[in-house]
Amino acid sequence: MSVKKRRNQRRKDPNAVQYRELTHMTRAASINDETRSVDATISTENPVEMMDWERWEIVPEVLLSDGMQVDPSRQVPMLDSHHPRTTRNQLGSVRNVEVDGNTVKGTLAFASRAEDEWDLVREGHATDVSVGYRILRVQYVEPGKTKTIRGREFTGPVNVVTKWRLLEVSLTPIGADEMAKLRGFDPSTLPVDTKGFVMNEQLRALLIEAGMPEDLDDAAAQDWLVENRSALAPKEEPKQQEVPKQRFAGTDGESLSGHLAPQVVQRMIADGITGALAEQEKQRAAFRQDVDSMLELAGVEVTDKARFYALESKDAVRAAIIEERKKHEVETHTAPRIEFGAAGRDKHYSAVRTAILERCFNENSSQDERVTNERSQAVRERLFPQEERSKDASQFRNYSLYAIAEECLRMDGVDVRGRSREEIAMAALGFGDQIGIRTEPGYHTTGSFPKLTQDAINKSMMLGYGEYPATWRGPMRQGTSVSDFKKIHRMQLGAVPNLPIWNDSKDPEQASMADAEETYAVECRSLALSFNYKLLINDDMSVISRSPFKLGDAASRTVNTVAWSQITSNPTMRDGQSLFSTVTGNRKRLNLTTGAGAPSATTIQTLTNLMMQMRGENTPEGNEGQDILGLMPRYIVGPSALRTTILQVVRSIADPNGTHAGVVNINNDLVPVIEPLLDANSTTGWYLFAEPTRVETVEVTFLQGQETPRTRMITDPKKLSQEYIILQTFAAKALDHRGVQKHAGA
Numbered sequence: 001m002s003v004k005k006r007r008n009q010r011r012k013d014p015n016a017v018q019y020r021e022l023t024h025m026t027r028a029a030s031i032n033d034e035t036r037s038v039d040a041t042i043s044t045e046n047p048v049e050m051m052d053w054e055r056w057e058i059v060p061e062v063l064l065s066d067g068m069q070v071d072p073s074r075q076v077p078m079l080d081s082h083h084p085r086t087t088r089n090q091l092g093s094v095r096n097v098e099v100d101g102n103t104v105k106g107t108l109a110f111a112s113r114a115e116d117e118w119d120l121v122r123e124g125h126a127t128d129v130s131v132g133y134r135i136l137r138v139q140y141v142e143p144g145k146t147k148t149i150r151g152r153e154f155t156g157p158v159n160v161v162t163k164w165r166l167l168e169v170s171l172t173p174i175g176a177d178e179m180a181k182l183r184g185f186d187p188s189t190l191p192v193d194t195k196g197f198v199m200n201e202q203l204r205a206l207l208i209e210a211g212m213p214e215d216l217d218d219a220a221a222q223d224w225l226v227e228n229r230s231a232l233a234p235k236e237e238p239k240q241q242e243v244p245k246q247r248f249a250g251t252d253g254e255s256l257s258g259h260l261a262p263q264v265v266q267r268m269i270a271d272g273i274t275g276a277l278a279e280q281e282k283q284r285a286a287f288r289q290d291v292d293s294m295l296e297l298a299g300v301e302v303t304d305k306a307r308f309y310a311l312e313s314k315d316a317v318r319a320a321i322i323e324e325r326k327k328h329e330v331e332t333h334t335a336p337r338i339e340f341g342a343a344g345r346d347k348h349y350s351a352v353r354t355a356i357l358e359r360c361f362n363e364n365s366s367q368d369e370r371v372t373n374e375r376s377q378a379v380r381e382r383l384f385p386q387e388e389r390s391k392d393a394s395q396f397r398n399y400s401l402y403a404i405a406e407e408c409l410r411m412d413g414v415d416v417r418g419r420s421r422e423e424i425a426m427a428a429l430g431f432g433d434q435i436g437i438r439t440e441p442g443y444h445t446t447g448s449f450p451k452l453t454q455d456a457i458n459k460s461m462m463l464g465y466g467e468y469p470a471t472w473r474g475p476m477r478q479g480t481s482v483s484d485f486k487k488i489h490r491m492q493l494g495a496v497p498n499l500p501i502w503n504d505s506k507d508p509e510q511a512s513m514a515d516a517e518e519t520y521a522v523e524c525r526s527l528a529l530s531f532n533y534k535l536l537i538n539d540d541m542s543v544i545s546r547s548p549f550k551l552g553d554a555a556s557r558t559v560n561t562v563a564w565s566q567i568t569s570n571p572t573m574r575d576g577q578s579l580f581s582t583v584t585g586n587r588k589r590l591n592l593t594t595g596a597g598a599p600s601a602t603t604i605q606t607l608t609n610l611m612m613q614m615r616g617e618n619t620p621e622g623n624e625g626q627d628i629l630g631l632m633p634r635y636i637v638g639p640s641a642l643r644t645t646i647l648q649v650v651r652s653i654a655d656p657n658g659t660h661a662g663v664v665n666i667n668n669d670l671v672p673v674i675e676p677l678l679d680a681n682s683t684t685g686w687y688l689f690a691e692p693t694r695v696e697t698v699e700v701t702f703l704q705g706q707e708t709p710r711t712r713m714i715t716d717p718k719k720l721s722q723e724y725i726i727l728q729t730f731a732a733k734a735l736d737h738r739g740v741q742k743h744a745g746a
Contacts (some may be wrong), residue, residue, distance in 0.1 A: 043104035061160075291309055353390070356456050467553070474673060497627050532549065590610065633688035697740045
């Protein structure tokens with residue numbers, strides 16, 4: 001469809017609704033507390049600049065009051081700022097709508113639930129109303145031409161609406177028609193500047209004498225004064241002879257001859273320049289305000305308004321706005337959209353992404369800088385390196401989640417003007433088609449906001465996962481990831497015997513490990529996080545920062561729990577014995593010591609010796625193997641109940657159980673691991689673990705690609721939500737008893 005055809009279609013569209021805001025509605029004398037009502041002038045024939053969508057320019061528009069049509073009940077809804085799509089935004093109704101000369105009047109009746117808005121009107125804070133209407137017939141008067149319409153003359157450019165239907169009246173914070181207001185307020189009391197800058201006659205005479213053309217009006221004269229201020233600078237006065245005082249009639253600086261004294265002339269020029277500059281700045285400020293209003297009305301968003309401010313007239317501004325709209329207008333089935341261009345859009349997207357990710361990181365930062373620096377900085381840098389962060393993110397750092405959604409829609413070319421928070425939230429999440437906002441196919445996954453939120457949720461989750469103190473890493477081993485859910489077969493390293501002598505005339509002996517294996521399989525674990533449009537409307541930033549962070553924390557905690565459950569559950573191994581067992585049956589060397597014995601130099605030595613004397617697999621005849629593995633403890637592990645004892649044993653310079661400070665602490669090469677999961681099993685039991693690279697005690701294995709949690713996004717149009725599912729597939733299995741020693745401690 002061509003641009004021209006779409007413009008005409010919009011003009012002829014019977015459902016097209018126009019809005020004009022009416023201002024200076026003050027606390028009115030007509031307020032009736034009993035009926036919760038106030039009389040108001042809701043429309044006048046005062047020209048209001050409106051966007052002419054047929055001509056793509058801003059044109060003054062006049063609503064002829066006698067052309068107004070209204071429901072026979074003479075009642076229309078009263079809304080909150082033109083939000084018509086839900087009754088929650090209805091504040092009441094406007095009753096007794098009637099034409100009174102050149103105005104349309106009515107009574108604003110507030111519903112009982114609109115208590116806050118009624119208080120704003122009664123207290124004089126809410127002063128503006130605005131009408132929503134549908135144009136049925138309009139006549140355009142071209143620039144410079146005059147046309148008589150219904151007995152009145154109109155000079156163009158102007159759109160004269162001769163027939164229109166009133167649909168609703170809204171209470172608004174800011175309006176545009178200075179003649180529409182609550183009854184009881186006299187607009188003639190408004191201060192009106194009808195003269196502008198008026199030049200003092202004596203100053204004019206002095207300026208003409210200084211070279212200013214005589215035919216300049218006051219406005220042009222002040223410009224001349226500003227431009228030639230340097231030529232009018234006070235000059236050093238020549239020394240004058242003293243004149244007898246009796247020759248002067250007074251002390252105001254005027255001599256008897258009627259001429260002004262030099263200092264008075266200089267003061268007048270200085271005052272004139274100051275006044276001219278102030279007036280000029282006042283006019284420029286008013287012009288800038290008009291430019292801002294014209295840009296907002298036309299829906300044009302520009303970062304450099306200075307080029308519009310520099311234009312000479314409103315006509316020049318209108319022309320520039322038209323060119324700006326044409327430049328950004330593209331063929332689309334929705335309202336006009338603005339294209340950033342590939343490079344510009346990428347830069348804009350990067351800035352918004354940086355702002356939202358840094359905010360997520362900051363909301364999950366510890367108040368203790370030492371904790372953040374020591375444990376989190378590496379995780380944050382790995383997730384979002386500094387070189388990927390945009391330097392232009394500062395403008396978006398304080399944006400709310402809802403404001404970011406709005407910015408993303410604009411970035412994707414969706415026009416959000418006139419849309420409610422609910423509609424914008426639904427469109428941002430990819431459900432715009434349900435409210436008449438057409439977006440690109442698959443927008444719920446390809447749009448800027450869904451992509452940003454999925455990225456933020458994933459990184460917040462990974463931050464929580466990376467910052468959780470998972471204690472299994474160290475004493476236990478991460479196995480090679482698997483590609484499916486099939487049973488995993490792990491051979492035990494301890495089953496490999498010492499190398500025998502090889503008679504090169506024969507084949508080397510084969511190491512038999514068929515019976516020395518453990519089997520297990522990975523399992524998928526998952527949890528979902530729902531992000532619906534209500535959370536977006538409520539600006540709930542935690543849905544993409546704190547909640548995913550906690551999910552990541554929970555995922556890491558789950559892996560940790562499953563891993564340590566292999567220790568606390570004491571599972572049965574492939575030799576028919578429990579993981580921790582005394583000498584029984586096939587178990588020739590114990591790894592469980594009972595009786596009282598907190599961690600100390602003595603008890604640690606006992607468990608160390610037991611670990612170092614561990615042998616390889618039994619012989620085929622069932623006898624103990626002769627291969628001493630020479631395992632050394634690397635980690636000392638205990639419940640939180642033994643935290644102080646373990647840290648003292650390991651970190652003391654001298655042996656804490658020694659009789660003097662000269663006794664060397666031989667255990668300070670052990671790495672302490674405190675795990676509160678062990679307390680539920682025993683508050684006295686503690687363990688020594690060998691380095692897992694020497695012997696696999698407990699192995700944690702992940703499904704390939706899920707070594708860290710993954711998020712999947714599922715769109716649910718029924719719930720108007722995005723489901724973010726966190727999942728991780730893994731398993732843990734105790735493989736060998738030789739690499740760990742347990743002391744029951746009681």
